[in-house]
Amino acid sequence: MPIFEYKCPECGFINEVLVKSSDTKPPACPKCGSRKTEKQFSTFAAVVKEPAPPASNCQTCPNSGGCPNFSD
Numbered sequence: 001m002p003i004f005e006y007k008c009p010e011c012g013f014i015n016e017v018l019v020k021s022s023d024t025k026p027p028a029c030p031k032c033g034s035r036k037t038e039k040q041f042s043t044f045a046a047v048v049k050e051p052a053p054p055a056s057n058c059q060t061c062p063n064s065g066g067c068p069n070f071s072d
């Protein structure tokens with residue numbers, strides 16, 4: 001089940017909401033009551049893919065000074 005974050009532009013509060021159906025209206029801010037909360041990308045989907053290491057820092061290569069396979 002996805003968790004959505006709704007950020008309140010009024011007070012900055014981030015409300016984490018477990019979404020049970022696909023069309024849920026943004027909940028009002030529990031802190032200040034604003035209804036202008038904006039949906040953020042869910043932390044679920046934001047699970048970070050490691051960015052590819054830079055060519056000069058190949059981790060499979062024993063050389064610490066840069067991978068010869070990727071030198072340009």
Ligand SMILES: [Zn+2]
Nearest residue numbers: 008011029032
């Ligand atoms: Zn608020």
